[in-house]
Amino acid sequence: MKQTISRRSLLKATAGASALAAMGISPIASASTKKVVVVGGGIGGATAAKYLKKLDSSIDVTVIEANPDYYTCFMSNEVIGGHRDLNNIKFGYKGLAGHGVNVVHDKVTGIDAANKTVKTAGGKSFGYDRCIVSPGVDFKYEMIEGYSAEVAETSIPHAWKAGPQTKMLRDQLVAMKDGGTVVVVPPTNPFRCPPGPYERISLIASYLKEHKPNSKIVVLDPKNKFSKFGLFMDGWKRHYGYGTENSMIKWIKADEGGTVTKVDVASKTVTCGAGEFKADVLNIIPSQKAGKIAFDAGLTNDKGWCPIDQKTFESTIHAGIHVVGDSSVASPLPKSGYAANSEAKVCAAAVYAMLNGKDMVEPSWVNTCYSVIHPGDGISVAMVYAYEGDKIVKVPGAGGLTGKFDPALRKREEAYAHSWFNNITADVFG
Template sequence: MTNLKRRTFIQAAGAAAALGTLGFPSLVLGAARRVVVVGGGVGGCTVAKYLRKLDPKIAVTLIESKPAYTSCFMSNEVLSGERTLQSLTFGYDGLRGYGIDVLQDTVVGIDPETRQVQTAGGRAFGYDACVVSPGVGFKWDAIEGYDEQIANQSIPHAWYAGPQTQLLRNQIKAMPEGGHVIIVAPPNPFKCPPGPYERASQIAMYCKHHKPKAKITILDAKDAFSKQGLYIEGWTKLYGYGTDNSMIQWVSAAAGGAVEALDPSTRTLSGLVEDFQGDVVNIIPPQKAGAIAFGADLVDGDWCPVDKRTFESSRHKGIYVLGDASSAATMPKSAYAANSQAKVAAAAIVAGFQGKTPDDPTFVNTCYSVVGEDFGISVAAVYRLNAETNTIESIPGSGGVSPANASPEIRKREVSYAHSWFKNVINDMME
């Protein structure tokens, strides 16, 4: 607490002194506004950057437990060997360049009454607004026999990019020629809806060249999936989908794809109808908001309800929840969505500090998937607020997925645009 008071005093005094010399007498009396951002992913980084961009007088502290950010989007390309994990990893110095205080620590509590954030490192930070962008957590009890330790050691989820992504890559490289990879896809809603299917595609892209007899089975908890028609078009063209020799099989829930239990010693999955055994097994568990969202009482069920105009929590004033953890249907849980929501929240926070009503929000989601060599596909949507129902709706007549049976030239361009999209999202969040 002493630290907190001292820190706040120094910040306030520094800001007051700086402003004093610039001659804003009315502001000298008040301390600089403080925003604490919890989580250094797409939502957290973007909101921090845009707060400073919109109002450089705001003091922004971003607290993240890891020393660097590793992007999940594009991490399926690590599985095919198209890129390294390092190419997805970025430090926070870009944000520091915007005058953001980036601290490596873990937030353990947020008190909406006293407006303070507590960390595992024993520090406390007062705030005028707090932004929570913790990403997803996993429902470890959903599949019997699967837990966090097994995920780290032998049967990765790799749904956060990092050591588990590398583990999965190594396992695929080391499996026998005619090896069998099983991907267990989660029920809705989950982070990156097209992700499990891009993952199967990227593994197939690797196997096509290096282990052409390998098979990839997706065991799905659903009967339909994102960009399904386009994936099937790509799989048919590239990996023999629909033939007896198809490299990729998709087993829908209705066809017995829902998995109930795992025997980790034999890598056997029990479905409702039959069992499946793989040389490499990747389980993407069902999801919920990240831990701090539960710790800070921001959830209703699995996710965090928010005012869709501002992304302020419906449960606690002064706390904003962004990205995967928020309940923001019909927007998907994607990097671009988090980035877009963060800019709406930043503008709303700034407007609030100035005593103004925030403008109507506008959101975009764009998501690319690379199905194989020269075969990229995308989905895009532009969203608006329906204030009466507090829902986000897609603007009629706009958006949608890449056209079916597009020319090879367009499919090839979308691969190039996918890589550009990756670089520009990273740029907009932290460079």
């Protein structure tokens, strides 16, 4: 696969069922009665379940997902900026059930690697031959004194898992007076969706520019640089006066004291090396770690992420359990939805091969992260990845960043972003 597939055909192939054919695998219906339990029906989990079932319809695949509906994080920044409705990023599980996957809505409370069983809060127990875990991220609230899951749910949303907090942040922006201050606190590396905070800042700025032009955004960052840095800086200059006296956005980096250590919830005031900042609307995106169940199941390393064999995504701690998506250590792949989707297809191929006594095909992966800086101004970063030695590597010369500014190209990039959203959600939930 690695040597014959171009970036264009790989992008096409990994966007649909043809991904399996591209891996040199023909779907079969064998006499197997093997059981696979998938923990988490988000992007990684739902993709793995669907594609495993497509590979071998006789495998009994069960997805256990805590919520009845899934809100995509991708395009949630457009909801916050007022360019898209929350219902537009909501997806159900009928599609997955239609592929023959058993969908159970319950919370997984434990995974017993020795006895190969998964237990749920609802008191159920599921045996498995192989388990695939894709629980997304959890948050290190403790890194900012005063912040907590409860505060995030009630008054200072992180909105880093889409849903009610996305709506809360949007509503707070709408309620804010013109001339107000929005403070955004991005996380430390590594985190889900590296360009995400900066797309959010851009789309909040686009809303304020149109509806509350006397308002300001202060970004207090624990980093000195971020994904697509040059493209965002250039966009902020063109649209929001960045770098001038009248800039709508003020970005205070780590070296300037941007690392926030404390929040006073009642007054929405944060403290960092650069001083105290009082917000009218405060968005703290905490630093991140693997989803809680990964910790409970003993799948995490001392950095709080799940080490895996990068060819099969099988945990290097517990045999028989695979981890995909944001929780896994799959660097240089980023923690993105596109990467989770790509990893899940490779993982499905590995699980299929293991359960059927076949050799695993040579995998490859793809990722593109789009961001919209302002309506009509889209940018992207793309990369193709291969497996070499015992790890995932970037394919030299593949991918890259959006090039020199060209209004027509930027409009096309925005259209590609929206088209990618339609395609990936159809691929995962359709």
